[in-house]
Amino acid sequence: MPVALPLSILPLRCAAGLACAALAASLAGCAAGPDYVRPTMAVPASYKEAGPWKPAQPKAVAGNLEWWRAYGDATLDDLAAQAVAANQSIRQAEAQYRQAQAVAAAARASLWPSLGANAGVDRALTNSGRTGPSLDTTYSVGLAAAWEPDLWGRLRRSVEAGAAASQASQADLAAARLSIVATLAQDYMQLRVTDMQSALYTQTLHDYERALALAKSQYTAGVALRSDVALAQNQLSATRAQALDLWWQRMQLEHAIAVLVGKAPADFAILAQPLSRNPSLALPMRLPEIPVGVPSELLEHRPDIAAAERRVAAANADIGVAEAAYFPDLVLSASGGYSSTSLAHWFSVPGQVWGLGASLAQALFDGGLRKANDEQAIASYDAAVAQYKQTVLGGFQEVEDNLAALRILAREIAEQKQAVESARLADSLAMAQYRAGTSTYLGVITAQTLTLSAERSLLQLRGRQLVASVALIKATGGGWSAGRLMGGDSSAAGGNAMTPADEAKTGG
DSSP states (O other): OOOOOOGGGSOTTHHHHHHHHHHHHHHTTOOSSOOOOOOOOOOOSSOTTTOSOOOOOSOBOOTTSOGGGGGOOHHHHHHHHHHHHHOHHHHHHHHHHHHHHHHHHHHHHTTSOEEEEEEEEEEEEEEETTTEEEEEEEEEEEEEEEEOOOSSSHHHHHHHHHHHHHHHHHHHHHHHHHHHHHHHHHHHHHHHHHHHHHHHHHHHHHHHHHHHHHHHHHHHTTSSOHHHHHHHHHHHHHHHHHHHHHHHHHHHHHHHHHHHTTOOGGGOOOOOOOOOSSGGGSOSSOOOBOOOOOHHHHHHHOHHHHHHHHHHHHHHHHHHHHHHTTSOEEEEEEEEEEEESOGGGTTSGGGEEEEEEEEEEOOSOOTTHHHHHHHHHHHHHHHHHHHHHHHHHHHHHHHHHHHHHHHHHHHHHHHHHHHHHHHHHHHHHHHHHHHTTSSOHHHHHHHHHHHHHHHHHHHHHHHHHHHHHHHHHHHTTTTOOGGGSTTTOTTSOOSOOOOHHHHHTTTO
């Protein structure tokens, strides 16, 4: 049963303890270690490969959009939602984020006083020279409180470090989502391009079967050589083998997608879509316009860069924690309650007990431990700064690489279309000449091989173009913003964390 303690157990002498607490609070305005300043680095005004060009496509990737929807493929939309909900790597990152949040909460708890209650019964044998041995029972109940004033900012620096580490973990979660969905989208696009290549081979095999029948007819009529039939049969069989190899590639891609959405390959399948008569002339999905902005925006739009910057902030706060160890620790304590040898007089005024205390502790010699910890914290900070700058440079490289890839691939595709048209014309002419008996079948074989190679190369270029567009979206952050980190300011600790479900709405 809870017991209310009367105020009389706190004599006026407690005022001295309260005065000490007030003095300690007034001294807590300073904090050991340097205040955090984001590392600076030279950022170019624009991307080298951006140029005046951009894909003339119907839909742009917007920051408030689930970026994969810009491709206009319902199956991709469904797979992306499954991956965000069930991918095990994302679940691992989400659990690590919750762990970091708990660590930060534990650091904040150290700023508050601790309060405890106790109750007990002791029975002891005592021996005095006057009365002899006696067996006594003591009943006690009370409250005890302790508080460590943060005189030198050690606790506040610990809170800063915990909050920054939590923000870094939150950005890691966003980066994991972005990476998994981008990998899923690229695998899915390659699978659809493989389907288009399979459709191309199905159409080509049909043409080769008709060509073999023509060669046999020409041979039977005595106007063609036996070698023509052998060449036609060889071409047909070799092309069938290539078509089977495409199915093996498709199976691998389908298995990879199954794992990305959190399913066993045996329980997962993607049906092939019906394709056009000329599959090499159309993309399996639309190519969106991708606004890349300017390089300085990349520092706020990539979660991996934000995570690296938050780890710099955490390392900076750790320096303050290490430097605060050079100063003494002050702990204020207070306790009050009742103690009596009789239950009848347990809560009586004579049984009241109380206590106030203050302890000051300072290490005088530690063999260089504090200095070593300080140097370790500084080295860790320097390493975090270097990692942050390297991550920024890597981000710039990825954007430039994929901008260049999209620009060059657009030109390659335009040239390859001309090559396909020329190959088809040569194929048609070679077949007409063979039917007329004015050329050998070797000319037909050569033209057909060139046509298949040109059309397959065009499909592969289109697939590379789609994959590069996803890589560019990933390189620019996929619409994510560092303003989402725990309250909207990536440079300040604290605030309310964005829930994983909220982040999933934008693919971050």
